[in-house]
Amino acid sequence: MKTSSRLRYFLYLSILIVGCTTGKNALQKGNYDASVSKSVDRLKNSPKNAEAMRVLPTAYELALKDHLRKIDEAKLSSNVLRWETILSHYQQLNQLSDEINSSPVAQSLVPNPPKYIAEVEDSKYKAAETRYALGINQLNENNRVSAKNAYFNFEKAHYFYPNYKDVQHKMDDAYWAAVLKVVVQPVMVQSNYYKLSNQYFQQQVNEFMSNYQKNRFVIFYSEQQTSAQKIIPNQVLRLNFDDFVVGQTYVKERVEKLKRDSVVIGETRANGKVYGTVRATLSIFDKKVSSSGLLSMTIYDYQTNKIIKQQRLPGTYIWQDSWASYKGDERALTKQQLSMTKRREMLPPAPDALFVEFTKPIYAQLVDEISYFYNKY
Template sequence: MLCLLACILLWGCRSGEKLYNKGKYDNAVTAFVKKLQRKPQDATALQLLPEAYRQAQKMHEDRVNNLLRSNNQLKWEPIRNEYRTMQRLYDAIHSSPAALKIVTPKDYSNAITGALENAAETRYDRGTALMQRGDKASARKAYDEFGAALKLIPNYRDAQARKDDAFQAGVVYVVVSEVDVRSPYFQFSADQFRDYLVRSLQQRNVNRFVVFYDERTARNENLRPDQYIALRFQDFVVGQTYVDRARREVSKEIVTSTTKDTTGKTINTYTTVRATIVTTKTTVESRGLLDYQIADISNGKILRSDRIPGSYTWFNQFATYTGDSRALSEADMASIGGRDLPPPPPQELFMEFTRPIYNQLEKDLRDYYAYID
């Protein structure tokens, strides 16, 4: 145990010296302080700690001075970080009486507070200037600036109220139109399509600054939208039916009786059996296109437009036979069965062929609104 302890102390000293020689003065100070906590008379730590601290202090204060001379509006945040690093060294040295005897560290607590206040004020002023521009994109940036001020100093001035105002000013209200299907028979299904879409976009919280409404709700609430999504189904066919009947004759020779001649040889008597297999395949196709456009209400500009195809094929097959079942092979027997089923109702077929359209449209809108200027 004594040998192990000696090795640890020796490694700690050498580690601090290596860090010092590599110019990693912050880490070297910490290493030397830890060494003096364990061995207050360590010669290497006592010799190198003052210089390591002096070099660390010079390095960070040089960075602070360079930042102060810069035109970077957000310089107070990295300045605060430099002061905080130096304050950690101040606290570390104060944790070791042996270290405190040879180094008088500087207390940066007031400097940290000053930098923090300047950083919060800068963020607040930037948010105020952005709000004065009067456009939604700037309001959204102002929201982030006021949020940054509050993160630096909770309850800073009236930043929370300003942040709330910025959010309301930056929200984009998007109204999704009633779906034009050019067929009153499918209007209910089209309304379901639109309702599912709006509900999904709302629940997914695509973007905190984007709020989706269906056209009916927006009209009832007298909402003035910023953008309008027009949806229209066209060139669609629901329930186009194709019936294919195939008739196939099959036959097989089978043994009907067995006798033996005078020599004892077996003699088989054969007969041919026949059957007719009728296979009916019913295919019901539904397909269509959805056109959509996103328009800016303020200037009528088309922001995005696309056409999405979709299709759905319902299929049913059954087979029957007439004649002698002995004419059927194993494969034939396996194909026999099923029944003549009616296709789904048109409304269900409409929903099925619009399902891939819905999935693609929702993805397009989520991708588009995930990031807005």
């Protein structure tokens, strides 16, 4: 127990020594804020720590002067966003004040560290004012890119000063001016027989479009939505199954001559078991039913009818089955071969099910292509 207590004591002492050294090092490197924070932490754990008591007043004085100097420089700057810099420095000063006030020892060493509450509020207001003015100018340019930049500026203004003028309303205006509206036409398939199967693909597309969140400035609409909401789209997305083949069947037969030696083929009283060679002919049938198709994806400008992007997405699904038959002695077959001979030819899925299967890889490609293309908007 004595050894354990002594070990804990030295470990605690080592932590305090390293901590104070770290605070001193931060001061020497000009990291005044970090030096204040570390010194306060050490004083909370060890109120009589001499090193921390020496470091703290000096570190705080230098931090205060450094922030006030940078505030004065920013005020004289021509940087349009200078009030955000000024706000940041006032907030850091207030944080240092709060840290010092959280320790009685630190308070005695640095009594009444100033807090710049009014200055923070004034800086927030002026930062919001600047962002709002930038947003108004960009919104008046009447184009998507500028409207998008305006939205971000209004968003910043709202962050700094939520009640600044009509900033929330301007955010909405900028957002809807920046949004790319895309109408998605129903997926077309040139076959009445597969219209029901196509509904599965259509449902997947609808679900993806309605839940799309990769880019908040892109919204997909169905034709019914654009009509009901009287939306004038920017782009049109057209999807067509141009070419597809369902249920192409291929059957391949492989014939193998089998034999196995040293197989018991009989028994006599005189000689006992009789060994010999057994033979068989194994016919293995491999059946493949292939279904494939091409989806044409075309994106064009609604106003000019000009094609922006065009691509064909392929998809294939192959259903497979194997079975076998034999002639001769079954003892020439392995267990696996014999098992195959007991299987019977299976019927492939119905054509409508095969159609659904080959569209699955097409859907995966479609999602990737749409996500990549509209990410730039």
